[in-house]
Amino acid sequence: MDPEPTNNNNTASASGNPKDESNLKPPSKDPKKKDDKKDEDLSEEDLALKQQLELYVERAQDADQGLQKVALESMRQEIRTSTSSMTSVPKPLKFLRPHYGTLKAYYDTMPDSDLKKLLADILSVLALTMSAEGDRESLKYRLLGSEGDIGSWGHEYVRNLAGEIAQEYSKRVNEEANVDDLIELVEQIVAFHMKHNAEPEAVDLLMEVEFLDLLVKHVDKTNYKRTCLYLTSSARYLPGPDDMSVLDIAYTIYKKFEEFPSALQIALYLDNMQHVKEIFTSCPDLLRKKQFCYILARQGLSFELDEEMCADDEDREALQEIINNTKLSEGYLTLARDIEVMEPKSPEDIYKAHLLDGRASAGASVDSARQNLAATFVNAFVNAGFGQDKLMTVTSEASSGGSSNWLFKNKDHGKASAAASLGMIDLWDVDTGLAQLDKYFHSNDNHVIAGALLGVGIVNCGIKNDCDPALALLADYLDKEDSFVRIGAITGLGFAYAGTQNEQIRDKLTPILGDPKAPLDVIAFTAIALGLVYVGSCNEEVAQAIIFALMDRSESDLGEPLTRLLPLGLGLLYLGKQDSVEATAEVSKTFNEKIRKYCDMTLMSCAYAGTGNVLKVQHFLGQCAQHFEKGETFQGPAVLGIAMVAMAEELGLDMAIRSLEHLLQYGEQNIRKAVPLALGLLCISNPKVHVMDTLSRLSHDADTEVAMAAVISLGLIGAGTNNARIAGMLRNLSSYYYKEANLLFCVRIAQGFVHMGKGLMTLAPYHSERFLLSPTALAGLVVLLHASLDMKAIILGKYHYVLYFVVLAMQPRMLLTVDENLKPLSVPVRVGQAVDVVGQAGRPKTITGFQTHSTPVLLAAGDRAELATEKYLPLSPILEGFVILKENPDYREEA
């Protein structure tokens, strides 16, 4: 983690070592060779220096204190002036080496005095090159020495000292000895480092001695950004609770320098609402608060502002509106209009069958229910959020000419998905969406009603409304007779209130779990809905309800594919909450044998999702290494668990991809079919070429389940990117599998994913430069992936609407800049590949290979944007989503 500081040479010379004869000497030759040679080989100057130093050593042992002092002072002078060179051992040090022992021995005999301290200083420096590994003599003499300015001996000395302090500290902690003197030294070193652009070293040392609080005192306006960047990125690699304390420090520093947006991001990462409140109360500027609200909205957090945070009622309402995401649809459509993709697309525009001449299926005369259902989904995903399409929203007059309403071109439960697709098309636009869906509530077909209910949930996904229309509309249907209608209402509530921890929902849904008459599918979807609403909350009551529901299931129920959703609902409650899951995990050990392992894996994978915890990844890999007879299902969630845990940071992600390759080679079928899904989650909306190739290979696998999972995952990694290569692959797959209805369905769905929102969307749960993880987004994806573990029974069966769970993760991948009145404002921005600048000195470039666009712009995975004009100042350091721009008061128009 500690990057090699490249600037030490410069800073050392900058720190003011006066140049001197010794520096002007001819460049020394290979020191090793020279060591063996006799005095005669030394140049005249060297010889003089050597004799001089020997004289000093002799004098230093002189009885005359005055003489001693002069000798030691000149010795110090010689050493100090020569430590500027880093490439070889400084000459005075080298020539003094033979006398180290003598001086040490003499030191012990000396009486306590200033002179003794002076000698200790010199010995401490000499120990830099002389002392044996592990002796820590440099430190020892430093502590005995005069405690003068530590930097005067040069960087190398300080660095060496820091290393020894770390060792000494851990030793003393083990022995429970006093460390005060060390801390004093540390403080000096940290001050020195912070002054000399060596923040990573300072942070490293403080982490070693567990005294990060000290940092706050030493950061200043010039270096706090680099310090915090180093802190936040090193937090990813620290074991539990350390990472939290590190981030806490970063939060404190950001807050100290009023860098509130960054502080807010850390508060969100820590999921610390207290911090969030603090930020709101300590920031006086309304405009900046608005920017905070945009950040909160992107995280998908429901957050109520109170008077303390914003005194003015009207302002508070305006802020709350931003948090409630009510303007998301508007912003998205602004982007769409700017990019000119408003024209609705039909599924045929996506399939592009004309590029596959001779191969396309010829039978256009008869409708295939399966293919129409696929078209329904493709249409929904592609036109998501645009409010218009070519199948569902066309007026009946226009469509009556050729075919009747598209809704009725779907069979039975397909009609549910078709009606719900209206919700997807009007995504985020609650007013229009509800108006469109209203007429379907009056249908006499239960499937249509169920779809309309689901659609209400989809429209409201991520949007909050004061009137709570979703709850009002859906609540009445929760205890209807027809289980289809019930599931529609339950799942709709789950979508609309995901992450809100709304107690009304809990009171309405938990009784269903305990209802002995409720069928299994209703119970399963209730558990998922509750999991979504209370995602990552560790809510005891909900957990209890789901646990009881699981215990009540009969032996035969436990064998059903849908049962897997119950442990998942339980797991979602603990999403990313690590240790908090322990108690529930203990309870799960008492479950029926059939579900016990599955439950354990699901709980663990959810609890450690997005933590990058290497030990957990190893645990899951260990589970996958076992070979079982057919029928064991728990390894599927274990494989997904690897992806969920490892997706946290790039390095672990790459390692996980490689580990999954191994599983593919050695794993059994139930592991192999989960691997593509895990890959899909790791690279979601981020089509890495090698993963694409792996999935392409697997999409032709002899095992249909592996092939289906690979096809769906191809869609996932390309979701919302319009990636031409994946689109081409899928097109070829559509002709390759034209006869296999199941696989063709998967191919179509994947095509819908790739062109999601006509390429304006992302499914990535990570945002804000891959720092924050939106729990609801991840929860939605995880539900979809778990359902995909048994494709035949769930997605290809009558529960295809689980595909709509992706709505939780759907977000526009845009940068939309707005002015102070929140109206879109077009400014030039540079968009390029993000560069990791952690630990680099100065002001390195943060993007590479950039192009200049004017906002709104699309951001691909790994892209970063920066303003290309000085005219405005962004209120958030991270340019993603909605960013408010303020006019730069110092800006001068160039003549």
Place this chain on the structure above:
Amino acid sequence: MPTVSVKWQKELYPGVEIDTTQPPYVFKCQLYDLTGVPPERQKIMVKGGILKDDTDWSKLGIKEGQKLMMVGTADEIVKAPEKGPVFMEDLPEEEQVVAVGHSAGLFNLGNTCYMNSTMQCLHSVPELKSALIEYPQSGRSNDLDQSSHLLTVATRDLFSELDKNVKPVAPMQFWMVLRKKYPQFGQLHNGSYMQQDAEECWTQILYTLSQALRSPSTSSNVDTVKELFGIDLVSRVHCAESGEESREAETIYALKCHISHEVNHLHEGLKHGLKSELEKASPSLGRSAVYLKDSRINGLPKYLTIQFVRFFWKRESNQKAKILRKVDYPLELDIFDLCSDDLCKKLETPRQMLREEDGRKAGLKLKQKGSASGDSDVKMSEAEGLSNESEESSKATLGEGASSAKNAQLTGVYDLVAVLTHKGRSADSGHYVAWVKQENGKWVQFDDDNPIPQREEDITKLSGGGDWHMAYICMYKARTIPM
């Protein structure tokens, strides 16, 4: 009386007064005036759910200036159409065939790909199918042996099975009868049936069918198979030494394309195949002498079968070895210059008409192009016209073929309709596959039980020169012109 604002869709109606003494229905009627949504379809969001008609206002605690939301439309309620659409999944299997666009595959019963591919090729001849349907189940004429009769019946049944199914068919019955009739196909090797030469199978089946379908019991006392596949040849046998010359006439079922070093194209191979040398006793010389036999086509069939002579008996390895040489064949074959003078004369008028028709089509295209784009790119439109013409004419011939118009005249131009390919190094090993053009003009590769759609340009790539599938038997269909 509190005033509230009501939000409906995108509109906001400020200052709506609520008379709290009246039931909410009155309020709904107020909204009806504003929005046109009938009261019974209004859903008004209040605390704890939807406003009911009999709720007491006082319990809701409506505040002055509160914002209410109303959902509801005056839109017509969607009704299911009276007649729902018919889904392919619900159809009986026979009707699904149409939707799939090609007939079923045939299961491999153990090295029977030669038989499967042969049957798939023959199955593509509609005239043969209709002739077989007329074939009586029981009425066996005396000159036909029992096994031939059974084989004919089995062929008929197999063809109808293929037409009825979407899923692959297992040709068990046919396979049994074929082995009975021709025991050589039942040869065993290591306990399993051996791979056989598809050409042999093709010839034998056609022979049997020609025997069976010639029987006088059929209404028209003609040889159906001969009419469809028979090629009349006239040959001039000439002896250079003695100057003797004689004429012979014969009917064959397939033209042979000989492959030698000079042959790069089907046409050259066919020319080679029509010339042969033979040694026979010369009456004038009194000893055997070398005679040159030069054949020409005197009568054209509806379906022209061409066999690539790719296999020869290799004594050292004791097997039928294969010539891998690449021999190109066209999608459209003109054999005019292989015909005898008599036939040439007969063909002249129909060919003239065919040319005229083609020209007219191309000309029409040119004109249209010219008027549409102003400056017409002649080359482009020509090319387009050509491709169009071949497509349309093939469609025309297909249509005529089905109606079997008697007055259609042959032109000597043929279109490729089926290719039987072989992959491997000898006739008794490797794999046989049929590539058949369907009625909708699309090509389908029948690899045993697995039909795979193919592009037309891939069909001409089966001309050999590597280890890929290469054409062994090609079947061309005559392009006719009505007179």
